[in-house]
Amino acid sequence: MSRRLKRKKIRACLQEPEQQVVAVDELLEPFRQAIGPDFDAYRNHCRRVYLICIAFAGGEDEAVRRKAAIASVFHDLGIWTAGTFDYIKPSRLLAKSHLETIGKPEWVDEIQAMIEQHHKLTSCRTNPSWLVEPFRKADWIDVSRGMLRFRLDDVYVVDVLDAFPNAGFHQMLIRLGVDRMKSHPFDPLPMFRL
Numbered sequence: 001m002s003r004r005l006k007r008k009k010i011r012a013c014l015q016e017p018e019q020q021v022v023a024v025d026e027l028l029e030p031f032r033q034a035i036g037p038d039f040d041a042y043r044n045h046c047r048r049v050y051l052i053c054i055a056f057a058g059g060e061d062e063a064v065r066r067k068a069a070i071a072s073v074f075h076d077l078g079i080w081t082a083g084t085f086d087y088i089k090p091s092r093l094l095a096k097s098h099l100e101t102i103g104k105p106e107w108v109d110e111i112q113a114m115i116e117q118h119h120k121l122t123s124c125r126t127n128p129s130w131l132v133e134p135f136r137k138a139d140w141i142d143v144s145r146g147m148l149r150f151r152l153d154d155v156y157v158v159d160v161l162d163a164f165p166n167a168g169f170h171q172m173l174i175r176l177g178v179d180r181m182k183s184h185p186f187d188p189l190p191m192f193r194l
Contacts, residue, residue, distance in 0.1 A: 020051060021047040021050060021051065021164075023050075023065065023066065023069040024043075024046050024047050024050050024069050024072055024073055025043065025047075027069060027070065027073040027098075028042075028043055028046060028073045031073075031077060031080070031081070034080045034081050035077075035080045036080070038080065038168075038172050040167040040168075041166070041167040041168045041169040041172050042076065042080075042169065042172075043167075044164040044165060044166065044167050044169060045076075045142060045169045046072040046073050046075075047072075047163075047164045048138075048142045048160050048161065048163075048164050049072045049075070049135070049138045049139050049142050050068050050069055050072040050138075051160045051163075052137070052138035052141050052142065052152065052157070052160055053068040053071075053072065053131065053134050053135045053137075053138035054068050055138075055152060055153075055156060055160075056133075056134035056137055056138060056150075056152065057131055057134045064131065067107060067110065067111060067114075067131055068131060068134075068135065070095060070098065070099070070107075070111055071095070071111050071114040071115060071118075071131070071135055072135075074091050074092075074094050074095035074098065074111070074115060075091055075114070075115045075118050075135075075139070076091060077090075077091050077094055078090030078091035078092075078093075078094065079091075079176065081094060085176050085179070088115060088116060091115050092112045092115050092116060095108075095111050095112060095115055096108050096111075096112060099111060110127070110130045110131065110132070113126050113127075113130060113132045114130070114131055114132050114135040114136075117132050117135075117136055118135055118136050118139045119136075119139070120136055123136075124136055137150040137152075141157060142161075143170075143173075145161065145166075145170065146158065146161050
């Protein structure tokens with residue numbers, strides 16, 4: 001596929017951005033009360049990660065889109081549902097429960113790996129057909145506010161970041177990180193992997 005055609009397909013993922021993220025919004029809505037005042041910040045983070053992930057993955061396959069939506073919603077959710085900045089395990093358990101509820105137990109390993117590895121500092125070497133690496137890159141692009149791009153189209157990254165404003169997401173991360181550092185000075189960032 002030519003670079004121009006690939007760019008055109010990636011940008012098509014962002015047509016009518018509110019319509020593109022309906023699955024994310026529907027999955028996240030039941031957690032509005034648990035997330036509380038951080039809801040808009042987290043929802044927009046999930047939306048951005050979802051759109052960037054599906055751009056890396058091609059975005060046309062419905063199963064890919066559903067997996068990306070589920071992982072996007074559940075990847076950090078344990079922060080609020082379990083009340084901890086050591087949120088990977090509770091987030092994985094929430095995702096597993098959801099997948100079992102919707103009758104998709106065959107997706108558990110892949111989505112749990114997406115959640116487990118999304119803060120990995122180096123490339124993931126898991127099953128290459130899984131969305132683990134595209135999801136990891138998508139989260140890093142968003143957390144870095146687009147400073148990292150992993151060769152994804154610059155215009156697309158900027159468009160995604162502009163479509164769904166930060167809404168205090170990075171300030172929330174700093175606040176949670178500082179709180180964690182105070183209570184666990186020797187383990188301030190338990191979610192990071194090498």
